[in-house]
Amino acid sequence: MTRTHKGGLRMEQAQRCPIGIVVVGIFAFIAGLGEVVVGFTGNYLGILAHDIDPSFATGLTGVFYSLGGLLILSRRKWGAALGMFFLGAEIAGRIYLVATGTVPASGADAVKVLIGGLIALALIIYVAFHWKCFR
Numbered sequence: 001m002t003r004t005h006k007g008g009l010r011m012e013q014a015q016r017c018p019i020g021i022v023v024v025g026i027f028a029f030i031a032g033l034g035e036v037v038v039g040f041t042g043n044y045l046g047i048l049a050h051d052i053d054p055s056f057a058t059g060l061t062g063v064f065y066s067l068g069g070l071l072i073l074s075r076r077k078w079g080a081a082l083g084m085f086f087l088g089a090e091i092a093g094r095i096y097l098v099a100t101g102t103v104p105a106s107g108a109d110a111v112k113v114l115i116g117g118l119i120a121l122a123l124i125i126y127v128a129f130h131w132k133c134f135r
Helices: 011-016 020-041 056-073 077-099 108-129
Strands: none
Touching: 020 056, 020 077, 020 108, 056 077, 056 108, 077 108
């Protein structure tokens, strides 16, 4: 006899999903909010060595990050697929910001932009690796 919980998901499948999926979703959502604030203010918590000009594109990049996190938290395959898409759009947004000169292409801030993009890529890989736990 298979036991189910409220969502109808078998308990074995629910237990198979690592807590890391929730951590990834929450992290992406919060990091995205931080980027939205940077888009409006030019810096946030002094993370950047130099302030950047407020930019709609920077804020939109943050929105992509937050949407990716929220969709991953749905724990549905369609949500994970869209979440990975939006995380990919966040990476493309970072490339756009560097290409247009909105953020520096060299120096400490460029390294931070690169690390942020690599973190988003790692989140995509993590979600893809755990694809089977999504319903």
